[in-house]
Amino acid sequence: MTGTLITVAPTGAESSKAAVPALPVTIDELVATAKECEALGAAIVHVHIRDDAAEPTLDQGRLRETVAALRQSTDLIVQLSSGGAVTDPEADRLAVLDARPEMASCTMGTVNFGDGVFLNRWEFIVDLHTRMQDKGIVPEYEIFDLGQLTTLQRLLAQHGLPYGGHVHVDLVMGVPGGMPGTAAALVACHQAIRDLPAGSTFSATGIGRSTIPVILASLATGGHLRVGMEDTVTYAKGRPVESNMQLVARAVGFAQLAQRPPLTTAEARELLGMVAR
Template sequence: MPDVPADSLLITVAPTGAETTKADCPQLPTTIDELVATARECEAAGAAMIHVHVRDDEHRPTLEVSRLTETVTALRESTDLVVQLSTGGSVHDPLEARLKVLDAAPDSCSLTMGTTNFGDDVFSNPWPFICELYQLSQERQVVPEFELFDLGHVHALGRLLDTYGLPYGGKVHVDFVMGVPGGMPGTAPALVAGVAALPAAVTSWSATGIGRSTLPVALASLSMGGHLRVGMEDVLTLRRGVPVNSNAQLVERAAGLASAAQRTPMTPADARTLLGL
């Protein structure tokens, strides 16, 4: 299989998340039809992977397996995007429900490498849970994206790989989630420190800046050869006082930054090569 071009850029879109309510942000895609429409627009704008949180009929976060499966199926039928399900769900979801996310058979899943303070809440990811979820991803042939909220998570990733070996597909892709209150700051020095500490087995990395750190993190990642995750899960304004109207706007902005950095958004097929799918 040919290698992915060196100047290509993986743009992942995270369109919904679990924190923002539909009432507070009516343009947030929360139904399956809205997610499919968003996915199509974002694929056309340059996204190659979609990071999915699912909502129920009342627009509340849910990990109901039937809803997850229906969403995965709809996205696969309508787009070529790599479909990644969040195993984080909401910070209030029990660990047992989060393990069952893989029953929906996504292409990829998020796998957060440690517990972190998350605003006023705690995002719980104890070591035994991380190990169980990782082994389950290997058994189910689902490619994990290791989410790193702090430098301790980078160290934990090395420990996990040393203990259980490489993921399904043999590639190791990570995403730095930066700027969460309680996690690492969304700054270039923090990203430099995180990348410098990555285990040698890591084959690709991306970065996500939350809120006002979106652009600083994106620019730092591009300057270091990393990839990008953008979307309304992570930021709801284009600039102070200017709301985001659609996820495609954020993907288009990322593609524009990529062009300025002489990077080309990769296709979903190239993303599959990059991730070992």
């Protein structure tokens, strides 16, 4: 892999605006962040949305408005989260696809998520995967633990390749309850990814203080990167993140040092089997 696919996850569903004032929660804030990060080298924006009180929501109208605003203002691949918050019901999570993003997340199993439980039943996973096939949406398969890669093998064997034919996973590392954000854990996942269809690719996300070790390990093993304030709000010990641009700029710097510069949005669409915009 000669280039690096960089995803920015600017908001998430966990941090509050009160605790993290720099968190982009309005549509205008999200669009401004997306434009800045695209200029630096991001190709995908992984989107969670908030309501007027800055609380996580899966409101269909706001989802559609957000997708439209991002498409109008950027050329980024808009990837909606089908995870939402851990308390969101399955029906609302499936309805995310009705906002017609180019891409959406599809988590491969249930995982303890701090004090909560991120529930992903097998039947729900199959429903999400097959609806994306029908709607022409490219999935990013979210992996929180090694065994979920085996679940992905089962899914593909029983229900076919995703829309576009390319399998791309994101290793979410360092969540309390999931796999650790270490080079050893990433290497173990990398071995399992080799059992997926030929040409499959992966990104890696390091939560909190595991961000930099995961970036380095992913680049060293041919993987891609996801960074953003959804995953970490501390740039260094005692230094809060000031903007998502900081995190994307750091990821771009590491990618360039690895002689794997950021993929353009057009190159990212080609990699992922998407129709060019």
